[in-house]
Amino acid sequence: MTDSSPYTPPAIWQWNKESGGKFASINRPIAGATHDKELPVGRHPLQLYSLATPNGVKVTVMLEELLALGHSGAEYDAWLIPINEGAQFSSGFVAVNPNSKIPALMDRSGAEPVRVFESGAILLYLAEKFGAFVPTDPARRAECLSWLFWQMGSAPFLGGGFGHFYAYAPEKYEYPINRYAMESKRQMDVLNQRLAAHEYLAGSEYTVADMAAWPWYGALAKGQLYEAGEFLQVHEYTHVVRWADQIAQRPAVQRGRKVNRTWGEPASQLHERHEASDFDTKTQDKLSPGS
Secondary structure: OOOOOOOOOOOOOOOOOOOOOOOHHHOOOOOOOOEOOOOOOOOOOEEEEEOOOHHHHHHHHHHHHHHHOOOHHHOEEEEEOOHHHOHHHEHHHHHHOOOOOOOEEEEOOOOOOEEEEOHHHHHHHHHHHHOOOOOOOHHHHHHHHHHHHHHHHHHHHHHHHHHHHHHHOOOOOHHHHHHHHHHHHHHHHHHHHHHHHOOEOOEOOOOHHHHHHHHHHHHHHOOOOOOOHHHHOHHHOHHHHHHHHHHHOOHHHHHHOOEOOOOOOHHHOEOOEOOOOHHHHOOOOOOOOOO
8 A cells, every 4th residue: 555545535526547456447437339340240049259257157157058958049159358458348349238248148049139238137038048047936936036136236246346456456455355355255154054055046956046156156165266265264155165066067067167268277268169069179278379
């Protein structure tokens, strides 16, 4: 910390400098495209534009799970959107998601293309399209959707709150780190208590609620987010750890987390996915450095 003096907000906020931090170069207070560029379109019904952040992994896991169930209509092309380079601000991407966040999906299976943005909306759209991973019984469906939307409302406090101030902010400040560490641990306790009594979040069935929560809270429970495992003592949430390990063993999950991934071990990276065989032939360990 270079300046411990209190900050007094001005009467009117002005965007006159970058705020610093890992993503400062792509942060701005206005929406819309910064440049003209069309998105590529492959041959499959579903076109996904994404990156393997937790929100992106939700959708690739869902698609791989649908394919594993035999839903051939869930075949998809996954195109890489490098958000650190501002690719999400292209005219083509903004046309699919005016909020300029990954993931974004175009369904071209019908007479007119359908756009879907926001990861939770994509999961629910796919679940309803293929009749899978959301219970049909009203009470069990309500439980599933409650946990799905719990994740959508809670994860911003983990990522944009704790993750930002603990890992990405240009300086460390005690108050925001304490505030969001407390909230992150509270959320983990919510999950731990639920999973102490139930195999999955919605009950005995694996659903979109698990697919939504696992990339965030499963990774946190395994110490894979923000290098904060020791700080948050995540090993104490034993039921979340059990659930995280159980889901990680699913073959479709193992495939889905590789898609649009550009970091980690080369064998874990499949930058783009266009065919099921790409997992065997086009991960980065199989490609030459210039590919």
